[in-house]
Amino acid sequence: MKKNGLLLIGLLLVLCLFTLMGCGGEKDPADNRAGDVKAEDVVKNDAYTDLDRKILSALEPLPDKMDGVKIGVIFPTFSNPFYVASKEGYEDAAASMGIKVDVVAGATEDDVEGQLNVFKTMLGKDYDAIIVVPITGMNLISGVVEANKKGIPVICSGTTLDKDAAVEAGAEIAAHMTYNFEEQGYVGAKYISKKIKAIDGKNAKVAVIEGLAGAFQGEARRDGAIKAFEEAGMNVVSVQAGDWDRQKAFNIATNLIQSNPDLKGICCANDTMALGVVEALKVAGKKDQVYVTGIDFLDEARQSLKAGELDGSVAMAPYISGKGNLTLALKVLQKHDISKQSYYSPIALITQENVNEYDSWK
Numbered sequence: 001m002k003k004n005g006l007l008l009i010g011l012l013l014v015l016c017l018f019t020l021m022g023c024g025g026e027k028d029p030a031d032n033r034a035g036d037v038k039a040e041d042v043v044k045n046d047a048y049t050d051l052d053r054k055i056l057s058a059l060e061p062l063p064d065k066m067d068g069v070k071i072g073v074i075f076p077t078f079s080n081p082f083y084v085a086s087k088e089g090y091e092d093a094a095a096s097m098g099i100k101v102d103v104v105a106g107a108t109e110d111d112v113e114g115q116l117n118v119f120k121t122m123l124g125k126d127y128d129a130i131i132v133v134p135i136t137g138m139n140l141i142s143g144v145v146e147a148n149k150k151g152i153p154v155i156c157s158g159t160t161l162d163k164d165a166a167v168e169a170g171a172e173i174a175a176h177m178t179y180n181f182e183e184q185g186y187v188g189a190k191y192i193s194k195k196i197k198a199i200d201g202k203n204a205k206v207a208v209i210e211g212l213a214g215a216f217q218g219e220a221r222r223d224g225a226i227k228a229f230e231e232a233g234m235n236v237v238s239v240q241a242g243d244w245d246r247q248k249a250f251n252i253a254t255n256l257i258q259s260n261p262d263l264k265g266i267c268c269a270n271d272t273m274a275l276g277v278v279e280a281l282k283v284a285g286k287k288d289q290v291y292v293t294g295i296d297f298l299d300e301a302r303q304s305l306k307a308g309e310l311d312g313s314v315a316m317a318p319y320i321s322g323k324g325n326l327t328l329a330l331k332v333l334q335k336h337d338i339s340k341q342s343y344y345s346p347i348a349l350i351t352q353e354n355v356n357e358y359d360s361w362k
Contacts, residue, residue: 055324063330065098071329072127073157073322074119075105076135080244080272082296082318083133085362090322097326102127109244110212112139119143123150129174129329131155136214137162144171153332157325159216174332177325179347181217184314185224185267187349188293191312192265193232195291202233206265207256209242209249209273218244218269221295225267237263242273249273253280257290265291271301271313278309297350297361305355315348319362 056062073090075083087103094101104122106115112135120143122130130152134140141161147154153174160176189208196204208225211218222239229236237260242249249268253276257263263286268274274294281287287309294301297315304310331338350358 069099072130073103086318089319093323181220182224185221189225189228189267204264207238211269213241221269246276249276253277271296271298
């Protein structure tokens, strides 16, 4: 990939904050740091090499290598290709860093009880730390309380616990690495608005399909999309939860286009739902009329963009995220002072015009 060839609406450097608790003394930097593996050892791609440098720079001083460390990772599901790519990244990074990692998940993205059961099962094993991606802000709180009692530090990745509920339950996370989810929704809706305004001007009808009701990232993406649409003078006629589900998004889009035959845009909180919307619009013969964006830049979304169907996808970097999270976990275990850490993670708007520049992105 040519760094100077990225034709972006924006290669946005989105500030990701570590919401951190439970800090200790900071170690002196050592020559055998766990983060010293080069980015090109993980993935051969200029963009990832640049991102790797940003992550490690923000995490300095880097932790020492810790042979024999065992870290568990719990995703919502493996039915979403985003988490499949992230799992691969965790495993490759762990091998390069000399630590052991087990990556597991619940059955589906709305199986809140199932994910909690997976978490509690993992607590019965000999993990030094556990990284979780909670489905909602509430579903893993009791598991975190149990982990606290066992002295197992919990790091949240992306999503985290509901602050008030966690305080009430006495659940404490050791660290949190997150993304600006609202910005992701904003970018997708802004692109739709720009395309609509180039043809129809203001006040066109648009809609937002969020993820699972109560899921922080879906709600933040929803809010960002609504903000962008309203700033552009669009008429948001519908905001509905698609539960991250392709068929549900298909049904929502089918009903939307029937009740709003002049609809011009739909911003979706992930690519899985966006692809369901595209299918519904194709069945209705309305795809050329309605702009659709998603988030995650899944491989199927890449193919849909190349086919001239999906209009845009906001890309993150699920593969490389494991490197930062594992490094952060080692810092927690070595009691580094991480209370004021932050790092930048790029997001990019991938469109039909620039999709070929992103063939190696994952």
